[in-house]
Amino acid sequence: AAVEEGLARFEREGVHPIALERAKVRAERALHDGMGSVLDKAFLLAEFNEFTGDPGYITTSAERTLAVTADDVLDVYDRYVKGHTSVTTSFVPRGQSDLAVDGAEPAVVVEEEIVPGAEAEVSQGVEADYLRTRTDADRSEPPLGEAPLISAPQVWQATQANGLTVYGIESDEEALVAFDLTLPGGQLGDPPGKTGVAGLLASLMMEGTARRTPAELEEAIDLLGARINVVAGRESIRVSGSTLARTFEPTMALVEELILAPRWDETEFERLERELETRLRDQAGSPTAIANNVFGRVLYGERHAFANPPAGTPDTVAGIELDDLRRYASAYLSPSSASFHVVGAVSQETVQQTLAGLTERWPAQPVAIPDQPEPPEAPGQTVYFVDVPGAKQSVLQVGRLALSATDPDYTRLDFANERLGGNSSGRLFQLLRIDKGYTYGATSGLVDTVEVGPWMARTSVRANVTLESLELLRDQIRNYAATFTEEDVEVTKNQVIKGNARAFESLGAKLGLLRQMSRYGLPADFRERDQQTLLAMTLADFREVIETHLDENRMIYVVVGDANTQLGRMGELRYGDPVVLDLYGRRF
The missing domain is CATH 3.30.830.10 (Metalloenzyme, LuxS/M16 peptidase-like)
Incomplete structure (x- = not known):
């Protein structure tokens, strides 16, 4: 009813000049936003070239946008909105279907039954053989060149x-x-x-x-x-x-x-x-x-x-x-x-x-941030469980308090984490998603605060593989230092340095650089210094920082899932009885 009333009011009152001006300014702004990165610019050029035949059509687009009148808006409304068929969905609390729009039909949602031990084997499968589209363009990949070392913008x-x-x-x-x-x-x-x-x-x-x-x-x-x-x-x-x-x-x-x-x-x-x-x-x-x-x-x-x-x-x-x-x-x-x-x-x-x-x-005034007590170290190798009855997935978080972002080891640990869970090529993602099919994603990393912050690995998995996923997380963390190789050193350096090639291309990225400088008291060239730190790191350096800060014996395990089907299995992790907590981490 409210939607219909709004449309009726629009037909009666027409387009207010200020509303039209706001819409034009937002459209002008959107054009600029669409060119924020190299990839954005490439998409914009390709799109305009494909649909208008002119890759530089953005100028014309801006001119046409600013030339729109109130009559133009009403004409478009009459042609494409007024009296046309629409699709409406209603999401209402359980048992309150009277809140749905008139004539709404119930949507049938089929919930998949979660059965322990019934997880199908997942693999990449055989590479598909398909007919490739003919093209005159050269699709071959050029050989890899030297790593593009970054140079910070002038601050x-x-x-x-x-x-x-x-x-x-x-x-x-x-x-x-x-x-x-x-x-x-x-x-x-x-x-x-x-x-x-x-x-x-x-x-x-x-x-x-x-x-x-x-x-x-x-x-x-x-x-x-x-x-x-x-x-x-x-x-x-x-x-x-x-x-x-x-x-x-x-x-x-x-x-x-x-x-x-x-x-x-x-x-x-x-x-x-x-x-x-x-x-x-x-x-x-x-x-x-x-x-x-x-x-x-x-x-x-x-x-x-x-x-x-x-x-x-x-x-x-x-x-x-x-x-x-x-x-x-x-x-x-x-x-x-x-x-x-x-x-x-x-x-x-x-x-x-x-x-x-x-x-x-705005006159100066001293600011005193309250000091925080030293956090007590949580007992490692302890499982904490929160019950969400009937949950089809379990949320898993494993970690410990590690470092302040001002600690000299923070950057080194961040680099060392890259191969474990820094991105989709990391071991956690490759194992839990690609190899096992237990989840859509699995990552790990540091939380950057001036106060000491945690390192954590996190994922959400199918409920029937909660224990199996915990065991995989535990083993990956426990064995990470010992299995970190010279190849991992080279891949880490390659990924980080090449990933940094576009580190400062957007305004948001540049703003983030300034924010880090002021927040942590860093020099303008700190990213270049971090780059040199990475290049100088040896296999022994990587293993040392992993062993120091990612000791699995000091990790806690938080599981949020269905206690009826999963709590009883937690003992198989052999970390004692799980500690059952409420929604805010308080013991029952």
């Missing part, structure tokens, strides 16, 4: 009078600018027992300012061809976005409003809190979210901030009030420890001139 740095540090890379390949303002704090700044304050503040900041309603703020952002987002993470709140180069200054004026003129709307706060509570209840039905929550709580212990998920839990969110958000903003939204990162078609001079007003109106 400029400055410090504003209020202490705000600024990092920039000028790149005029697209007429876009990407930016972010990183404000240390995040979950680390949440009051004890109220995890979720930083996240709610980040959400509330996008719900209008003291001078604009939520709708007015959204409209202002759209009319600039901009995107602005505020997100709270483990260790910071980040105001990030991107915009057309020609609208960088007015976009930053909106960012200033978000920081200095919050709306503090009680009604919006209450709505966001209800939405968060609903989202947390939804996550209680997500095995992956449950595994993440439990893994963090077991590793960090109850007293560390990271024991809870960044968004909080129903218990921690229930007691949050609007005044908690005000106190957080007063304590942590300061330029003194903040950093601003900007890349794109804008000069250092323009950036600093644009930030001059914010610098003047």
Whole structure:
């Protein structure tokens, strides 16, 4: 009914000029976004060449987009939408079919029965023999050349009078600018027992300012061809976005409003809190979210901030009030420890001139991030099980607290992980998916935080091979150092170095470089230094870092699945009785 009412209103009221302008600016922005990488550009050239005969048609496309009128939109609506057949789907809670659209027919979903020991053997099979398409193009592969060593883009740095540090890379390949303002704090700044304050503040900041309603703020952002987002993470709140180069200054004026003129709307706060509570209840039905929550709580212990998920839990969110958000903003939204990162078609001079007003109106203020207790080491070779009755898959996470991203060994361990679970050519993926067919994917890697972060291997497998998958994960980790060969050394170097060839081609990648520099206190050429570290690593170096940090004896095993069919099998792993936990990692 709501859809039909909306269409009827559109027919009565027509196209509002401001709505049309917003649509045009978004379309202009989308054209620029479509050229963000080498691959994007290749696709765009090929697509235009195929369908228009002109690989450079993007200019014409932009001109035609900007020339669209309200009458053009109504004409297209009448020809392709009004009165035409449509397909509507309804997803409603179990037992509440009255909420579905009128005339909806039930969709029949057949659930596959999961039977232990009934897993079919999987193999690649015989290579298919098929008729190849004739072509005059040369499809032969050229021989491999020398590894393309990366060279970092030129970075400029400055410090504003209020202490705000600024990092920039000028790149005029697209007429876009990407930016972010990183404000240390995040979950680390949440009051004890109220995890979720930083996240709610980040959400509330996008719900209008003291001078604009939520709708007015959204409209202002759209009319600039901009995107602005505020997100709270483990260790910071980040105001990030991107915009057309020609609208960088007015976009930053909106960012200033978000920081200095919050709306503090009680009604919006209450709505966001209800939405968060609903989202947390939804996550209680997500095995992956449950595994993440439990893994963090077991590793960090109850007293560390990271024991809870960044968004909080129903218990921690229930007691949050609007005044908690005000106190957080007063304590942590300061330029003194903040950093601003900007890349794109804008000069250092323009950036600093644009930030001059914010610098003047945003005074320095010391920020003290609470120290965290040393996490107790979780007993290794322990299985933790969370019951999700009737689950057809089991989510598995194996790991331990390993390193801070500032640790000198962090980069070396990251390189050493490449052959185990860094990508689809890693041993875990090849074994669990390609060889066994137990899963769609299996990966491993480090979590990058200033606080000590975990190394973890993770996968979701068919329920009837939960134990078998755990045994495979255990054996791969346990034997990784001993089976790491000279060939693995060469493959690792080849993959990482060639993968880095396009490391800085997009604005987002360049922004990530600046973010790492400011967050971890790294020099502008740190990626080049990392590259030299990799090239200098020997087989002995790889084995040493694996043995030091990936000792299987210190790993914990988290399993989220159907206890009725899987819990009893966990003893066969021979790590003692599994510890049964609730959805948030608490013992029953």
